[in-house]
Amino acid sequence: MIVVAIAGVMVGTLVGQPVLRSIPESRFRRVVAVLILALGVSMLVRPGG
Amino acid sequence: MFNFLVAVAALVAGGIASIAGFGIGSILTPLLALKLGTKLAVAAVSIPHFLGTVLRLFLTRQHVDKRVLWTFGVTSAVGGLAGALLHVYFASAVLGYLLGALLVFAGITGITGLASRIRFGRRSAWIAGAISGAFGGLVGNQGGIRSAAMLAFDVPKEAFIATATAIGLVVDVARMPVYAVTQAPQIARV
Numbered sequence: 001m002i003v004v005a006i007a008g009v010m011v012g013t014l015v016g017q018p019v020l021r022s023i024p025e026s027r028f029r030r031v032v033a034v035l036i037l038a039l040g041v042s043m044l045v046r047p048g049g
Numbered sequence: 050m051f052n053f054l055v056a057v058a059a060l061v062a063g064g065i066a067s068i069a070g071f072g073i074g075s076i077l078t079p080l081l082a083l084k085l086g087t088k089l090a091v092a093a094v095s096i097p098h099f100l101g102t103v104l105r106l107f108l109t110r111q112h113v114d115k116r117v118l119w120t121f122g123v124t125s126a127v128g129g130l131a132g133a134l135l136h137v138y139f140a141s142a143v144l145g146y147l148l149g150a151l152l153v154f155a156g157i158t159g160i161t162g163l164a165s166r167i168r169f170g171r172r173s174a175w176i177a178g179a180i181s182g183a184f185g186g187l188v189g190n191q192g193g194i195r196s197a198a199m200l201a202f203d204v205p206k207e208a209f210i211a212t213a214t215a216i217g218l219v220v221d222v223a224r225m226p227v228y229a230v231t232q233a234p235q236i237a238r239v
Contacts, residue, residue, distance in 0.1 A: 001081070002096055002239050004052050005059045009073055009101035012063020017108055020068050020210065028206040032196060033159025035069045039193045040152025043145055046079065 055080065063101050070199070070213030071192025073098045078189075085239065091189060092228035093239045099221040106218055109211035114204050117212050120171055121202070124178035125195055126219040132186020133224055139187060148188045155197035167201045177201070182220075192217060 023031055058080050065072035074094055082090035106113075158164040181198040185191030196213055204212065228236065 001052060001055055001084075002093055002236075004056045005077055005081075005094070005097040006100055008056045008059025009063040009066075009077075009097040010104055012060040012065075013067050013101050013104050013108070014063075015060070016064035016067020019064065020206065023068065023206065025206055028209070029165070029200055030160055032069045032200065032209075033156045033164070035065060035072070035156075036152050036159060036193055036197050036200075037156025039071075039075050039190075040149045040154075040156055042075075043149030043152065043190070 070196045070210050092232045102218045106214045112207035112211035114208040114212045120174040121178035122216040124175050125182035128179040128182025129186040129191045129220045132183040144188050164200045
């Protein structure tokens with residue numbers, strides 16, 4: 001299971017690099033903020049926080 | 050079937066981490082906890098988290114903002130480690146909900162642009178790093194609150210990701226030996 005996770009994370013990291021480059025600088029902080037908001041919501045709705 | 054789910058989640062987590070500087074622990078830990086329990090999941094996820102962070106830092110290393118790293122970053126890492134050690138004694142669902150609420154607030158201020166009015170100077174960077182790191186360590190989720198705090202630094206996106214990644218790597222290097230000593234046999238069976 002860990003090997004699978006490692007492989008997935010490595011591939012995802014590589015795929016994410018060109019995605020980061022494609023995000024306009026003016027939009028970047030809003031993109032990060034949306035992801036932070038999603039994480040916050042998930043922590044509030046998940047049992048146990 | 051579960052391994053397929055882990056693979057997809059890991060792929061998404063790695064991609065999100067490349068864009069936001071966090072995500073691997075946030076996505077994989079709850080998923081693996083379904084099978085392993087939270088304590089072992091945290092330790093097990095630290096391995097792909099560490100390797101993904103190393104790769105991300107290697108890809109972005111020329112963009113690390115040393116000013117942010119040596120102010121906010123140092124206290125964030127120290128605070129995170131201190132919080133993680135205290136987590137054993139002070140773990141509480143209330144802290145998790147509090148962190149969730151803080152992240153929601155940070156997300157909303159970021160989306161609305163209010164966060165752009167906040168800019169950290171040297172002293173406030175030290176303090177923000179310590180508080181966000183310690184709180185993240187206490188709750189067991191450091192990446193999100195670290196990236197939330199870093200929104201207040203006026204750095205380009207590549208520097209944002211590279212610096213957040215460098216800070217995260219410091220924490221990984223410090224916490225992984227603890228897992229190795231306390232849970233190596235269990236991790237090896239995962």
